[in-house]
Amino acid sequence: MVFGEKHDFAIEAVVEPNLVLLSSVWGRMCVWCAGVPLGDFSEPHCGLPYSSFKSLCLDLPELWDPEFEGKSDEELFNHLDAVLYGVKDGVEVVDERTLEECEDDARAYSRFSFLTNWGEMFDREGKSFIFCRDGNSVSVLNRPLGTTQLRLLRTSAVSVEAACSEFMIWFEQEQTKLRPPSALRV
Template sequence: MLFGTEKTFAIEAMSEPDLAPPSAVWGRMRVWCQGMPIGDFFAKQCALYPSYVNFRLLRERLALLWLAEFEGMSAISLWNHLDGLLYGFHGDVELTDVRTLEECRQASEKYGRFDFLTNWGEQFDDNGKSFILCTPAGEVKVLNWSLAKEEELRARLPDVLQSISEFMNWFESEARRLNGGPKDHLTA
């Protein structure tokens, strides 16, 4: 199933064909942005629930994923800013980090919301880190070091939100099918 358009923004997902109730939704998944895939669609039996939960949260907060300090920053500057604060790297180069544990915690609290796909399931393990932002003008920017080292992948906010909603509806339908009915954890 493809939710959205590969050339703009899409979520591609499928449940494994041999699943029988009762079962969790195991399958394959990747995200497309400007024709670039993020995720290993050939990795079988991946847990899709973590991605579902994270997309649900992202849908609620995506329009708010911007800070004034990002204004005028290039893609590489944004990448280095977020990567340095959250992971202690600038691309492939480890930084000397002299921050205290409390300073690291504060940075994680402030900037962790920009993390995208990094810990969303094993299907995204091989694509490295990604970050997602949304400008006040409604342009979603995806930064992924493995795909576009000095570029940002862009999509319109309504397109991203539509893809997320379609994926969530599909996942909820699959969860009901595989569990014999609606489950409270899908609407909580």
Template sequence: MFFGNPEDFAIEAMTEPHLIAPSAVWGRMCVHIGPVILGDFSDEHCGLYGAYCGFKELLNRKTRLWDASFDGLAREQIHDLVRNAIYGDDDRPMAAVLADSQRYRQFDFLTNWDEQFDGFASVIIQENATTTTILHRPHSAFARQREPGSFVVAICSTIGFRNACAGLVEWFDREAARLTLDEGRTMT
């Protein structure tokens, strides 16, 4: 099932067909941004709750995804700034690491959002009010090093992004409610 428009921004998701209540919402998911696909839809029986929480947080966000430290930087520099501030292995004091993590975590996209996004760690920004940009650098699945390949910049409309997030959140809430039912009774 697609939430949104794959030519702009869409979340493709499904629950595993064999699930019966009571169960968590297990399934598959990936993200389509035009020709760019992030995530592994073929990975079966993945947890979907982490991604649901990430998309819900982005949907509920009231301010534009931008930080003054991005002013004047190229997109690849923004990506590296965010990733290094959160995950960099450097000599910063612990207080600085914690402050940077708190400041930049809102731009971290797909990292640890369940198994379907293993190996996919991106940065999300909004350079203006009408577009949302996903910045992605492929990494080796077996090492924390850059994989040969292009730096990916995928741009979609902010309204398309928000509509897809809203659709996914509504669907997940319905699926979670359906999978908590046991012969018409809600599990307590």
């Protein structure tokens, strides 16, 4: 199933065949942004990140912080990579923040993390951050694993919200098939 348009923004997902009743929704997934695939659709039996897409859909209109104004894409990526993952220019750095400061930064900035730690299918994609500066246009900054290249991918908030909503409806339907209320009765 493809939710959205690959040339714009889409979530491609399938449920693994032969899942039995009372199973979780295991499957395969890839996200497309501006025609660029993010994720390994061939990776089998992955947990599909329903709650991450739900949070993205809710947070999308506010995925910007005034402190980002004037920063280049590279500076913005490096700032978030440092405060969330302790990495600068691809190298782990000594982090002298207190635990409380790290927790504060995680609360403030984790909403900008996109696909990183969302599932096995995204493990080899490097890191991505997502922004919606004006409530209408969405930017994804992606640094593929093992490179210093930074990709800027653009789409619209309407496209992201539509794909996320369609994916969530489909996921809920698949979950109901695998866990029908009658099968949960004792």
